[in-house]
Amino acid sequence: MFALPLAGLVLLVARPEIDLHWEHHPSHFWLVLITAVVNVALAYITNVVAGRLGDARLILISLAFFASAGFLGLHALATPGVLLEGSNTGFVIATPAGLFIASGFAAASVTALVGTRPATVLRHRSLMLGGLVALMVVWGVVSLADLPPLQGPPPTAEAIGPLSLLAALGVGLYAFAALRTLDFYRQRGGIVVLAIGVALVFLGEAMIAIVISRNWSISWWEWHVLMLVAFAAIALGARAEYRRSGSLTAAFGGLYLEATLARLDRRQARAIAAVAAAGERGESTDRVLAELRRDGASTDEVALLSHAADELRRLDALFRPYLPSNLATRLRNEPDIARLGGAEGEVSVLFADLAGFTSFSETRSPTDVITMLNAYWAVVVPAIERGGGVVEHFAGDGVLASFNTADDQPDHAKRAAATALAIIEAGRPLAESHPDWPIFRAGVNTGPVIVGNVGAAGRRSFTVIGDTTNLAARLLALGEPGSVVVAEATWDRLGEGRAGTALGPHVVKGKREPVQAWVLRGLEPSASDDQI
Numbered sequence: 001m002f003a004l005p006l007a008g009l010v011l012l013v014a015r016p017e018i019d020l021h022w023e024h025h026p027s028h029f030w031l032v033l034i035t036a037v038v039n040v041a042l043a044y045i046t047n048v049v050a051g052r053l054g055d056a057r058l059i060l061i062s063l064a065f066f067a068s069a070g071f072l073g074l075h076a077l078a079t080p081g082v083l084l085e086g087s088n089t090g091f092v093i094a095t096p097a098g099l100f101i102a103s104g105f106a107a108a109s110v111t112a113l114v115g116t117r118p119a120t121v122l123r124h125r126s127l128m129l130g131g132l133v134a135l136m137v138v139w140g141v142v143s144l145a146d147l148p149p150l151q152g153p154p155p156t157a158e159a160i161g162p163l164s165l166l167a168a169l170g171v172g173l174y175a176f177a178a179l180r181t182l183d184f185y186r187q188r189g190g191i192v193v194l195a196i197g198v199a200l201v202f203l204g205e206a207m208i209a210i211v212i213s214r215n216w217s218i219s220w221w222e223w224h225v226l227m228l229v230a231f232a233a234i235a236l237g238a239r240a241e242y243r244r245s246g247s248l249t250a251a252f253g254g255l256y257l258e259a260t261l262a263r264l265d266r267r268q269a270r271a272i273a274a275v276a277a278a279g280e281r282g283e284s285t286d287r288v289l290a291e292l293r294r295d296g297a298s299t300d301e302v303a304l305l306s307h308a309a310d311e312l313r314r315l316d317a318l319f320r321p322y323l324p325s326n327l328a329t330r331l332r333n334e335p336d337i338a339r340l341g342g343a344e345g346e347v348s349v350l351f352a353d354l355a356g357f358t359s360f361s362e363t364r365s366p367t368d369v370i371t372m373l374n375a376y377w378a379v380v381v382p383a384i385e386r387g388g389g390v391v392e393h394f395a396g397d398g399v400l401a402s403f404n405t406a407d408d409q410p411d412h413a414k415r416a417a418a419t420a421l422a423i424i425e426a427g428r429p430l431a432e433s434h435p436d437w438p439i440f441r442a443g444v445n446t447g448p449v450i451v452g453n454v455g456a457a458g459r460r461s462f463t464v465i466g467d468t469t470n471l472a473a474r475l476l477a478l479g480e481p482g483s484v485v486v487a488e489a490t491w492d493r494l495g496e497g498r499a500g501t502a503l504g505p506h507v508v509k510g511k512r513e514p515v516q517a518w519v520l521r522g523l524e525p526s527a528s529d530d531q532i
Contacts (some may be wrong), residue, residue, distance in 0.1 A: 059529020
């Protein structure tokens with residue numbers, strides 16, 4: 001396909017008798033001018049899209065086609081007998097000048113310039129676009145005024161003197177840019193990417209035709225047609241991709257730099273989170289989706305993001321109950337804390353279980369037992385979360401909670417003790433309405449532990465490990481049903497507002513020395529207890 005125009009051009013140059021002369025000024029004027037105006041507009045729109053995305057490669061591609069189309073428009077003004085009485089040197093040679101400038105932008109778009117220094121291109125985007133417009137205006141003014149170096153009679157060929165050498169260089173630059181762009185197409189696909197690669201080939205062939213053609217002959221008209229086909233390929237490719245995706249932003253995706261693709265991925269991730277969050281709050285997602293469309297997301301992208309957000313909400317609703325709410329919130333804000341391992345810290349640990357559970361379960365059906373447990377957990381878990389504790393796990397009739405783990409809680413000992421008392425109070429109405437049900441008791445201890453994640457890559461648990469946890473569990477045996485027993489370390493941190501009875505030293509399983517413990521009766525509230 002690409003060889004046919006060159007083969008025809010060689011034949012016309014080799015056989016001058018078939019390179020017929022056809023000079024029709026109105027056809028030339030309107031064909032060239034309309035082609036130029038349409039493609040200047042398309043190049044400008046592409047430049048705006050590129051600027052919005054911050055993609056240096058697309059900016060340079062848009063400037064290449066802006067330059068070639070803009071100078072082609074200046075060439076249209078050289079048509080004798082339409083706007084001017086005769087031909088004009090500046091307007092006649094405008095096309096090869098514009099094509100050479102465009103070849104530089106095209107080649108730069110596929111080089112390391114945009115790979116390592118995209119910020120430079122982005123910073124000077126407006127300057128480059130404005131400079132091209134200014135150059136075209138100055139070129140037109142100097143040509144009309146017949147000023148040097150564009151003065152004098154029009155040449156017999158479009159490319160003269162130094163322009164012939166520059167045209168040869170431009171052909172090489174177009175070939176380089178076309179090969180790299182078509183390579184992008186092989187890697188990523190995309191109709192627009194293929195269209196741009198094809199257009200660059202045709203623009204390079206147009207430069208060859210400019211150098212060797214004869215004015216107003218068939219070979220001369222050929223480069224006009226080649227430029228028209230090049231611009232039409234891009235316009236049709238963009239139209240087809242726009243109709244498929246509903247967005248010019250999506251249409252040029254195959255050309256984007258890796259950094260731009262990464263930003264789009266992050267934008268999509270934020271968009272999914274925003275849509276999901278709006279749904280969680282019971283708000284309409286229309287506003288978020290409308291913002292996505294304004295940012296250039298295609299119809300397919302918006303539909304996909306909306307579906308992904310719905311699926312995210314569904315999964316969140318399914319799995320969130322398996323995590324403490326404060327831990328889930330922290331994981332969302334600090335994903336790094338999900339890694340395996342832990343760190344040493346001081347915490348307060350609360351164990352609570354149901355005194356008399358074993359004898360109750362022996363005389364009840366499993367359905368009755370689970371019904372009783374869930375009724376208790378329905379009031380116990382909210383009490384723990386109100387106190388700022390993390391429910392680490394349930395073990396039969398027992399629950400382990402920790403404080404100063406998911407959040408920074410300097411008053412963690414008092415929080416844990418107050419929460420233990422709240423658990424007893426929360427369970428009391430259920431015990432009174434079901435006299436045969438077991439009753440809660442609780443143990444609290446404060447001390448150093450390892451806080452973190454244990455398990456494997458595919459299955460892990462957030463937990464606290466250490467002797468502090470073991471002692472909290474042993475304290476349960478020292479208390480009567482409906483009581484809270486605290487260790488000495490916790491008792492000392494409760495301050496003057498504590499009220500309780502000393503149990504004296506007790507030997508507990510796993511400890512060599514007797515431990516001091518107190519039955520906690522109450523705590524005087526303070527200003528920091530509002531959240532407990």
